[in-house]
Amino acid sequence: MMPDADLSRATWRKSSHSGGGNDCVEIAFVGGDAAVRDSKDPEGGAFRLPASGWRGLLAAVRAGDPARD
Structure with missing residues (x-):
């Protein structure tokens, strides 16, 4: 993981599967x-993650694998 750098100009979006609520993550x-x-x-x-991460x-x-490293 990379440190939380300046993301003030980032364009955030939610998954179309989120249902419109506030109980999801944004990317x-x-x-x-x-x-x-x-x-x-x-x-x-x-x-932040590199693209491969x-x-x-x-x-x-x-895959439904919660413990994957």
Whole structure:
């Protein structure tokens, strides 16, 4: 994970599967990285992953593997 760098100009989006509530995560793509934050607390910080880390996270979620490293 990369430190929470300046994300003030990031364009955040929610999944189309979120149902419109505030109980999901938001994603922004910044400089080839993926930044992720909690939609309920957008000022609470975010974390950044390199593109390969984001692809790995998506693969683990899709596979239903909560303990994947």
